[in-house]
Amino acid sequence: MKEHHLKLNVLENSQAFLIEAVSKAIVAENDARNWQFAILNLVQSLELSLKSILAKKHPLFLYENIDNPKHTVSVTKAIERLENPMIGGVKFSEKEKKGMSSAIKLRNDITHHEFDFSVEYAKAQFLRVFGLIVHMFRHHFDIQITDYIDSNFIESLLEIEKSRVVLIEHANTRMQEEGVDSSLVWECSNCLCDSFVADKSKETCYVCGYQTSVEECGKCEDYFYSHDLRSIEHLFETDFCEGQTIVHNSFGYEPISICSDCYVAVQRDIDEQWQQRIEEDEYYHWSVE
Ligand SMILES: [Zn+2]
Ligand SMILES: [Zn+2]
Incomplete structure (x- = not known):
């Protein structure tokens, strides 16, 4: 009985935030300030809907430490658990994962830093994540959008979507x-x-x-x-002397900007070269003694 009660709470909470998000979105129009609150409520709803799926699997999965159920999991951890075939067994597409992580990042930027986003970006993020939440409710709880969102609200959302479709055409x-x-x-x-x-x-x-x-x-x-490329210069061995940066070792690389996949590879290579040099130095140290 208690478990049932818990599941319902998280799910209902998620729906309440979703309704709040939609009501903000449909009056936001071209004001980024209003979209800010629509996004905050929406990501809160996303977080709770992910948690409600976890709670459906087992109420203890809601907690960071299942042996000591005090703090509930972070949203990133919730996604990780849901994807674990031993726990959630939920398959998110790459697009869904990308959508969730960029919405979460946007929420964090809004709450913790200064932020700067366009209305187009907010609208696009909103529609993408909204679609995902609606899908999760239907797929995991067999609840239809019309069961929890007023039909006038749905119509207004469709108008926003329609204006995008026209531009895409x-x-x-x-x-x-x-x-x-x-x-x-x-x-x-x-x-x-x-x-x-x-x-x-x-x-x-x-x-x-x-x-x-x-x-x-x-x-x-x-x-x-x-803006997606990264410079690798800060990975080099350098010294800062009299207002100038002196490069001692660039590990065979030019000071280039590279994509994120290449960045991971270069970083690993430079780490290995560092490690190798430390081992060689130690070997030299022992052999001369
Ligand atoms: Zn564009
Ligand atoms: Zn590359």
């Missing part, structure tokens, strides 16, 4: 007319539509007009958003 027509190669069409980091034309002469999203530069990764030579 325009963008697709323009891309066809201009003969844009599909390999140069990326997901826009502003409005999350597949409408950013990465061609060097364009570098523009055809849905929201967002412009940003595109650059080659210094290692794998694929193209990425410049």
